[in-house]
Amino acid sequence: xxxxxxxxxxxxxxxxxxxxxxxxxxxLASGDKVLDRPLSEIGGKALWTKELxxxxxxxxxxxxxxxxxxxxxxxPDVFHFPAFLPRADRRDCLVGAASLADIPHGAVVGxxxxxxxxxxxxxxxxxxxxxxxxxxATRLKKLAEGEADVTFLAAAGLExxxxxxxxxxxxxxxxxxxAAQGVIAIECRADDAxxxxxxxxxxxxxxxxxxxxxxxxxxxLGGTCHSPVAVIxxxxxxxxxxxxxxxxxxxxxRIEGTVxxxxxxxxxxxxxxxDLLARAPAAIADHFxxxx
Ligand SMILES: NCc1[nH]cc(CCC(=O)O)c1CC(=O)O
Numbered sequence: 001x002x003x004x005x006x007x008x009x010x011x012x013x014x015x016x017x018x019x020x021x022x023x024x025x026x027x028l029a030s031g032d033k034v035l036d037r038p039l040s041e042i043g044g045k046a047l048w049t050k051e052l053x054x055x056x057x058x059x060x061x062x063x064x065x066x067x068x069x070x071x072x073x074x075x076p077d078v079f080h081f082p083a084f085l086p087r088a089d090r091r092d093c094l095v096g097a098a099s100l101a102d103i104p105h106g107a108v109v110g111x112x113x114x115x116x117x118x119x120x121x122x123x124x125x126x127x128x129x130x131x132x133x134x135x136x137a138t139r140l141k142k143l144a145e146g147e148a149d150v151t152f153l154a155a156a157g158l159e160x161x162x163x164x165x166x167x168x169x170x171x172x173x174x175x176x177x178x179a180a181q182g183v184i185a186i187e188c189r190a191d192d193a194x195x196x197x198x199x200x201x202x203x204x205x206x207x208x209x210x211x212x213x214x215x216x217x218x219x220x221l222g223g224t225c226h227s228p229v230a231v232i233x234x235x236x237x238x239x240x241x242x243x244x245x246x247x248x249x250x251x252x253x254r255i256e257g258t259v260x261x262x263x264x265x266x267x268x269x270x271x272x273x274x275d276l277l278a279r280a281p282a283a284i285a286d287h288f289x290x291x292x
Pocket of ligand 1: 067068069070152153154155156157180181182183184
């Protein structure tokens with residue numbers, strides 16, 4: 001809802017509309033209903049899009065507001081994304097310890113993200129990972145109740161809920177975030193020219209450049225929400241720099257690569273994916289579907 005309010009504010013500002021010109025329709029996603037198992041076990045990212053897709057397809061809403069990182073790599077052709085909002089803080093925050101080094105030996109870490117679990121175990125094999133789902137408030141509550149010693153939450157999510165003091169943001173030199181993290185993606189029906197044009201006015205081109213590259217990497221790797229993959233792509237001037245790491249699920253193996261390219265040069269991204277997969281031991285490669 002915080003993301004939908006931000007979208008409405010930007011749309012109204014861009015077009016000079018009153019706030020009541022845009023109606024917010026809350027749609028509860030399956031991903032919010034099933035909270036006792038990791039997303040990757042119960043149906044993946046479609047759990048965030050299924051209900052919204054149905055409402056959008058039926059014309060009950062004109063646009064859907066997503067966290068870009070929750071959206072599947074391959075989407076139905078009948079929809080498209082005319083707008084990505086300016087990227088918020090893309091970093092993960094560590095909650096419950098001041099730094100990765102300060103996590104107590106043998107600590108219990110709550111997360112159900114394969115990337116966070118594998119990356120943490122790669123750096124801190126002494127830790128134990130337990131499943132931790134639910135929205136930001138639920139996860140902070142579970143932590144306070146002692147279900148885990150530490151957890152990770154996206155800085156963007158904490159920021160949107162005014163809870164930034166809850167954790168310490170981790171820099172890219174020590175911790176790589178998820179593809180598309182911190183980006184709000186707005187989707188509408190591809191044949192809806194009117195909404196497409198309204199949304200195009202609030203699209204942020206630099207964010208789109210990073211996002212398209214990060215999503216192209218996932219597509220080239222055949223990555224899903226089961227795949228422990230971390231990627232950061234940063235635009236500076238006309239050059240994008242992408243750094244990506246693949247992990248085996250329990251963190252024992254890690255391979256990494258970096259590539260520089262210009263906007264739209266997605267062959268460079270596909271080259272990085274091919275290089276990573278070529279170097280990947282089976283413990284990593286088994287979690288990707290190269291070539292799909
Ligand atoms: N379902 C997980 C999810 N999807 C989007 C965000 C917030 C960050 C973002 O918008 O990228 C979160 C919470 C988290 O990872 O801690």
